[in-house]
Amino acid sequence: MWMSKLARFAQPALQRSTSAVGCRRVWTRGGPGLTAAAHPASCLTSVQHRGHQTVVSASIPKTGHGVRHALALDEERLVEVEWEDGGQSLYPFSWLRDNCQCPLCFLRSAQARRLYLLDVDIHTGVDVVQVTDDNKVSIVWPDQHTSVFDAEWLRKRCFSPAARKTMQEELFINERYYWDCKLHLPTADFNEVLHDDKAALAWLTSLRRVGVVYLRGAPAEQGQLDKLEERLGFLKMTFYGRLWLVQDKPQPNNLAYTSGRFHHHTDYPALPSTPGIQLLHCINPAAEGGESEIVDGFHAALQLLAEDPKAYQILTSVLVDYKDTGADYCEYMLNARKHTISVDQEGRVSGINLNNATRGSVLDLPVQEVQPFYRALRAYVDIMNRPENVVTFQMQAGDLVTFDNTRILHGRKSFISFPDRPRLLEGAYMDWDVVLSRLRVLRKSVQGDI
Template sequence: MLSYLTRLVSRGATGALKGASSHPQLVKMPCVRNQTLAAAPLPFSRGSPGVREAQALHQERLLQISWDDGSSSLYPFTWLRDNCQCPLCTLQSAQARSLLLSHLDVHTGMDQVQLMDNKVSITWPDQHMSEFDPEWLKKRCFSSEARQALQEELFLNESPLSGKSFPFPATWNRDLRPSEKNELLCLFSALEGCLEREYWDSSLQIPTADFEEVLQDDKTALGWLEALRRIGIVYLRGAPPEQGQLARLSRRIGYLRLTFYGHTWQVQDKPQANNVAYTSGELSLHTDYPALHHPPGVQFLHCVRQADEGGESEVVDGFHMAEQLRREDPEAFTALSSLWVDFTDSGADYCDFSVQSKNRIIDVDSEGRLVRINYNNATRDSVLDLPLHQVQLFYSSLKSFVELLSRPPNVCTYRMQPGHGSDVVTFDNWRLLHGRRSYMSRGQNSRHLEGAYLDWDEVMSRLRILRRSVRGDR
């Protein structure tokens, strides 16, 4: 039947690691001092702006651009380096960032800045060079007027945060007595039953079930979904080695979520890739699709063909790491759980698309409980809708989180197997961050994974139905 999975569900074999917080309170964002310089108002306007002067303010670590119209703009060094538009730092075919945050010095200086052919050319301390088009820079000015104008353009004059809701409404804090609130929290816990999440690290033995048994046996399927909810990741062994198996698996739950990449999508090294995943390069730890305001909750990946060399998968318990960040660096946790960050994705696949969202890297409810991790460095937008004095705080906080995620004791590494009885990995895309090591590409016979998404609504619906049929729960 279920081998390791059965033992895990019955005994909680993984166990909650030390330091897991129950329901810590969200603290208010601390006041951060303003820089001595602030960007002058500069509403976004179309056309080709001329640059009169570009000057590095080394003490403030800001680039000051003086425009021909007499206005000026300020740009943080770190933001400029993060958004270098050269082919080494940006995948041009997808207009996505390929520069890894682990390679970004968030305290970088600037060696030289000069104007060349009406472009702003910057030489960094490591002698890397970046060129920026004036219109691109002016559009991303950090003044409040320019930021508001650009947000109105990106979100078509609608508030990008309208309709955002959280599992525990803020009004309950005001309207309910403490005893009533506790009763509701107990009710929510009872509804989840034994599904309390268990945190883990690199020592995780990934729960395993048989693919065909999940499709045929209700008890096995229930064990799979309960472990998926509690641990966040489950391996299914023994899938046939051809495309189409994820559609079969999805019917065991309900239906797949259609996205701009299709009902299912093929992760392969592709020419003119419209996504960094469709290359053979390293993929840093990320969640999928934060460019949507409601990212998919569950992800399936089926190994149709594996690389001869490289291509190992990596996964991290994002909730565990967020709680660790809350303890080790409260300022960074508060910044990442309160600042709204722009994500974007555009191109053509199932159909053409241009999506834009604002999400917090660490999403919490009004009680400070973790709801979702939203982080993909490739689709984090070059647009950063933050006042100038919060930019460095954001980068330093994100760097702290990414460094925590990448510590070897926190990363579980595995290698999916293809062929007869191939592997399917199913995981919680709201909680886990996943990545991939680079691999040697062999063209048409290169590594090939088929992927698909579901939402937690459908998964939890099937879980409740299976509980009733297997255990007689009411």
């Protein structure tokens, strides 16, 4: 049952598809969420899945990877491979020599290159290129060293734009589903993700694509995040410790440790290495209030781009000072400078840093640029607080929410605790490198070597 709820988000990674990379919108029973900027290169189609409508990439048709011919183009310094399906791929001589897979050049047990770049003639030619009887590409170099390449290995590393996009998607799962208040939270069973590789893979894939997954069925007692740590790798140690308790404290060193309203934010922008994932486990719910709220910061950023490009330009270019000072696991004085909206080299939104509580009073801007910055930041916060962009839910004892802290802004309404049982959550962080590593290990376990 839980797997079916995750399947529509995780399906592209559970299938061995070569879908085009793009941004998707999540469709729910109530209708479509908005996607402000799907990439033109995306090839999208609509399918039905258990009463929900979702948008998925149309796969590039699968074809055989057998080699028909291979020849050297000496003038261009390329090897041209013609495939049995009629396609062609080009490979530079220098790249092929650098990536020789023989035992002298490559340590297979470590999946690591032995060949040092100073020992590679990057201007090399080739003596012989041929297709072997077992359909591999064999190259004899001028020094008579021989390199043999598996056909499927070569095909996946083709330098065409489509193949490169497919490989980047396979490695990093860059595709995202943007959403608004109509989102039906992807949900999984806590015990299933602990013990079933397919369930764990679906959980982590949905976490990557949607940004949030709800886990049900955990015992309402401390120690459950330790089990997730053992399943995934290791938690991120911070100045609040490896694990921390969210509760109303008499002398709080964080706004989370109060019973008041806590507005939408990302955690720890004052830390130079911002945590990638946040895990929150509800042990004691509130007697009244305390509803959790989440907002898709990527979706809100693209709305800002569409409605107010100047504000978007400011928030993607101005570095904001964040600070955090106090004592918890140990004393700390943190400072970091972050873009409110980070973008990658292709201009896609790649991260959000926004925390009103720890945004510093130092603002390293010329005086005439201060007011435009405030106007831009307010425009973004206004969009995030629109009711149509906010998902609200009430955590019950045992519930556990996992979300992308570099994308999802979370908050909480004010609450009143039971007199004899204060509201209590246990929290932890993980880095995306740990989670993506485990995702790839699980994918290999479930699907075999991709």
